[in-house]
Amino acid sequence: NAGVTQTPKFRVLKTGQSMTLLCAQDMNHEYMYWYRQDPGMGLRLIHYSVGEGTTAKGEVPDGYNVSRLKKQNFLLGLESAAPSQTSVYFCASSYRSDRGNTEAFFGQGTRLTVV
């Protein structure tokens, strides 16, 4: 089982450059998420999607855009990278059970450095 796959795994950008992070899941999950993880800050939600064609803002959406054109893919874009966006980015997907508990499956992360 591939699960959740993120590409690329590492990237170095110059300030002002743009890039797209790709997340793909093969579990037919409705929900997909993008988090960033910084030391001492835990996992913070950037954007999420509850289904194909839908997106919503999370806790720290500024400077990022997302698209969910296909159910299995969730793209995270940085239009003009800034050093403050240096972080480890995690994609996750989940289903929702009848009890409302949402269990997330994570990718291995993308380590992004903006210089």
Next chain:
Amino acid sequence: TQLLEQSPQFLSIQEGENLTVYCNSSSVFSSLQWYRQEPGEGPVLLVTVVTGGEVKKLKRLTFQFGDARKDSSLHITAAQPGDTGLYLCAGPNYGGSQGNLIFGKGTKLSVKP
């Protein structure tokens, strides 16, 4: 806004010791999850607790959900170096139009041989 606070933030112990880490909130959660994250990897789900007062065991790990469903604890018996990692609790956030997961900041556990 629902918040999950984890304590302690860091814990360093010797192999064979017991430990407990905590996840607390002022809000009621329908369920809570515990994840473990190893360096360079994404978090992996350990357990979900859904009923107030529920206790679940996973080998040497014991998880408890508070009666009021506002807190949870993770107890590890006879810790081993393989238990080293970041332990995160998470719960569904229904403050928005749809549910999504919110995470605590985690407890970083180091078990020394």
